[in-house]
Amino acid sequence: MRxxxxxxxxxxxxxxxxxxxxxxxxxxxxxxTLSQFWRVALSLVFVATLISGAFAIIQNxxxxxxxxxxxxxxxxxxxxxEFAPAHGSSTIETTLRLVCLSxxxxxTLKRTLRPGPVTLYRVMGGIAGYVLIGxxxxxxxxxxxxxxxxxxxxxxxxxxxxxRQPSRLIYFSFVTLTxxxxxxxxxxxxxxxxxxxxxxxxxQLYIAILISSLVGMALQAKLAxxxxxxxxxxxxxxxxxxxxxx
Numbered sequence: 003m004r005x006x007x008x009x010x011x012x013x014x015x016x017x018x019x020x021x022x023x024x025x026x027x028x029x030x031x032x033x034x035t036l037s038q039f040w041r042v043a044l045s046l047v048f049v050a051t052l053i054s055g056a057f058a059i060i061q062n063x064x065x066x067x068x069x070x071x072x073x074x075x076x077x078x079x080x081x082x083x084e085f086a087p088a089h090g091s092s093t094i095e096t097t098l099r100l101v102c103l104s105x106x107x108x109x110t111l112k113r114t115l116r117p118g119p120v121t122l123y124r125v126m127g128g129i130a131g132y133v134l135i136g137x138x139x140x141x142x143x144x145x146x147x148x149x150x151x152x153x154x155x156x157x158x159x160x161x162x163x164x165x166r167q168p169s170r171l172i173y174f175s176f177v178t179l180t181x182x183x184x185x186x187x188x189x190x191x192x193x194x195x196x197x198x199x200x201x202x203x204x205x206q207l208y209i210a211i212l213i214s215s216l217v218g219m220a221l222q223a224k225l226a227x228x229x230x231x232x233x234x235x236x237x238x239x240x241x242x243x244x245x246x247x248x
Contacts (some may be wrong), residue, residue, distance in 0.1 A: 015121045017113075017114075017124065017127040017130060018091045018123055018126050019186065020051070020110075020126075020127075020130050020145045021126045021127070021129055021130040021133070023047070023051075024130055024133040024134065024137075025133065027044070027127070027175070027179065028133055028136070028137075028172070028217065029138075033169075036183055037192070038084055041080075041084060042080070042084060045076075045077055045080040045081070046077070048076075048102070049074070049076060049101075051074045052072075052073040052076075052102050052105065052106055053070055053073050054104075055067035055106060055109040055110070055113075056070060057075075057107065059109045059112055059222060060109070061111055062193050069105060072101060072105070073085070073100060073102060075098055076095075076098040076099060076102050078096040079091070079094055080095060083095050087156060088162070092148055092187060092195075093145065093148055093149075096141055096144050096145045096148060097145060099141050100138065100141045100142055100145060101136040103134060103141060104138055106134055107131055107134045107135060107138060110127055110130055110131045110134060111127075111128075111131045113127060114128045114130075115128075115212075115215055115216075115219075116129035117219070118218050118219075118220050118223075119220075119223050120220040121183070123190070125216065128142075128212045128216065131212075132179075132205075132208055132209070132212075134206070135204060135208065136175045136176045136200075137172070137175070138166055138181045139175045139178070139179065139197065140172045140174075140175035140203045141168070141170045141171075142172050142177075143171045143174065143175060143194060143197060144168045144196055146191060146193045146197065147171065147194075147195050150191045150193075150194075153188060153189065153190060153191030153193065153194040154174060154187060154188070154189050154190065154194050155187065155189075155190050155192070156170055156174075156186065156187045156189055157186040157187065158186075170187070174187045175201065178198050178201045178202055178205070179201050179202070179204070179205040179206065179208065181202050181205060193239070
């Protein structure tokens with residue numbers, strides 16, 4: 003099947019743009035209150051990223067269509083929540099975003115850890131995967147908070163479960179992922195505690211496994227190139243000896 007032009011996943015260099023988008027979202031979005039226009043724009047970019055990644059990486063046609071339908075459903079839920087809040091469901095919206103982010107994490111890691119030379123852009127892809135894990139857990143926390151509003155305690159008050167901008171949950175997710183633990187927010191509900199433990203473990207294991215995998219791939223490629231050069235030099239030496247004998 004012919005691959006279309008993609009936005010973030012068209013090549014390894016696309017990982018740089020993808021990482022830049024994630025970093026800007028992580029740092030600046032929690033700092034400000036987004037207008038309706040920018041919330042819709044972010045939803046469109048999120049859906050476009052998911053669809054382009056599906057076409058670039060997934061080989062199964064049925065799975066591609068599934069991701070496309072899921073992404074469009076997420077956009078529909080976002081637009082419904084924006085323009086018709088009475089008919090929308092925050093739980094469905096959060097669940098769809100959580101599933102989409104999980105798929106995006108898998109697609110990003112699959113492209114980053116595929117066979118081939120290790121480049122700077124692939125390292126950026128690994129970092130993007132790490133940031134995506136933080137976002138995924140933020141929406142996992144939001145799904146818990148929507149069912150139990152006091153599941154996570156914040157020093158300045160309980161996070162708003164109905165907010166479409168879970169800035170404090172994003173903050174809590176990345177603090178947990180990096181195991182910083184400032185003490186101004188902590189899980190109270192058992193489900194939130196289990197998620198926090200799992201995220202802390204993933205945050206530590208991800209870095210160790212990613213670095214070891216990329217280093218191993220780089221060493222394997224280097225050994226392969228050295229072995230190929232040795233074989234070529236050996237063949238050249240044999241031909242030279244044959245000429246001398248003649």
